[in-house]
Amino acid sequence: MRPVIVEAREPDGATIAICRDVAAAALALPDEVALRLSDALAGEGVKIIDLSSAQRTRDEIHYGLPELFGPPPAGTSVVSNPGCYPTATLLALVPLLRAGLIEPAVSVVGCSGTSGAGKALREDLHFSELFGNFFPYKVGQHKHSAEIALHLGAEVSLVTQVVPVVRGLAVTAFVRTEHEPAALLACLQQAYAEAPWVTVLPEPGEGLGVRHVVGTHQAVLAVGPRKDGGVVPVFGAIDNLMRGAASQALHNLNLWLDLPAHLGLPEPMGHVPDGTPGMSRAFA
Ligand SMILES: NC(=O)c1ccc[n+]([C@@H]2O[C@H](COP(=O)([O-])OP(=O)(O)OC[C@H]3O[C@@H](n4cnc5c(N)ncnc54)[C@H](OP(=O)(O)O)[C@@H]3O)[C@@H](O)[C@H]2O)c1
Numbered sequence: 001m002r003p004v005i006v007e008a009r010e011p012d013g014a015t016i017a018i019c020r021d022v023a024a025a026a027l028a029l030p031d032e033v034a035l036r037l038s039d040a041l042a043g044e045g046v047k048i049i050d051l052s053s054a055q056r057t058r059d060e061i062h063y064g065l066p067e068l069f070g071p072p073p074a075g076t077s078v079v080s081n082p083g084c085y086p087t088a089t090l091l092a093l094v095p096l097l098r099a100g101l102i103e104p105a106v107s108v109v110g111c112s113g114t115s116g117a118g119k120a121l122r123e124d125l126h127f128s129e130l131f132g133n134f135f136p137y138k139v140g141q142h143k144h145s146a147e148i149a150l151h152l153g154a155e156v157s158l159v160t161q162v163v164p165v166v167r168g169l170a171v172t173a174f175v176r177t178e179h180e181p182a183a184l185l186a187c188l189q190q191a192y193a194e195a196p197w198v199t200v201l202p203e204p205g206e207g208l209g210v211r212h213v214v215g216t217h218q219a220v221l222a223v224g225p226r227k228d229g230g231v232v233p234v235f236g237a238i239d240n241l242m243r244g245a246a247s248q249a250l251h252n253l254n255l256w257l258d259l260p261a262h263l264g265l266p267e268p269m270g271h272v273p274d275g276t277p278g279m280s281r282a283f284a
Pocket residue numbers: 010016027028029030031033051052053082083084115116117118119120240241244245
């Protein structure tokens with residue numbers, strides 16, 4: 001392997017990274033730092049998985065959601081790892097749009113645990129502030145709106161809420177369709193028939209509980225009934241730190257390096273979860 005030495009420096013001159021003999025690197029860093037290191041390392045031939053949002057809406061960069069966009073094509077130097085809300089939303093909606101079953105304008109309500117905000121201390125995320133509470137945040141300004149809209153090819157209205165759990169994320173997308181919900185469900189079941197880390201529930205309920213997915217790479221999806229207005233809810237649940245970040249990066253890297261797709265990943269769920277989930281693997 002060609003030796004690689006990259007030094008990226010802060011404005012005050014402090015060294016923040018030195019890499020040697022690196023084939024691939026996953027960058028879990030703030031956007032601007034990730035972009036700087038990505039440019040430096042990719043320029044040295046290192047394969048980059050960027051977990052930040054810095055490159056997710058750049059046309060020339062492969063968007064790494066394997067079930068929907070496949071492995072990185074030959075010649076790829078940077079893979080942009082999708083955001084957490086986009087992962088759950090796109091897995092739930094892209095097959096429906098590709099099949100022409102829903103209109104290209106959707107409303108999405110997403111709920112995420114506190115780890116979605118990173119590790120920095122924040123008063124509103126203190127246990128005594130958030131316990132027994134939840135509230136919307138970044139309404140109309142969440143950077144995941146543009147990311148979802150671009151990769152979905154649809155108009156998106158996104159409202160995000162922070163809820164008093166540490167990890168786990170759930171989205172409900174409200175879609176307009178002339179078709180019966182059963183047709184949407186069949187479409188998702190067919191789209192993910194060969195996808196071991198995507199589970200399509202026969203109906204929404206406790207199986208969507210985030211504890212089922214925390215500590216796993218699994219995405220759990222479901223389609224709800226149509227009520228009077230003709231709007232159908234479509235659901236998705238993931239672990240924001242795994243399928244929404246780290247395990248998705250590993251999944252992409254496995255495909256990119258032509259390794260077995262499951263290497264280093266948790267076992268696929270292998271069954272349809274039902275009932276109120278017990279303590280997750282991550283905390284068992
Ligand atoms: N949290 C999620 O659910 C999630 C999901 C998907 C994607 N992401 C994205 O992934 C990235 C990391 O998220 P996170 O939640 O892990 O954030 P985080 O908890 O705030 O961690 C950021 C990390 O970046 C390091 N860092 C910050 N400034 C740096 C600098 N100038 N040079 C070198 N290292 C620096 C920090 O190092 P120190 O330990 O030294 O402070 C820390 O380890 C972000 O871009 C985020 O948007 C997060």
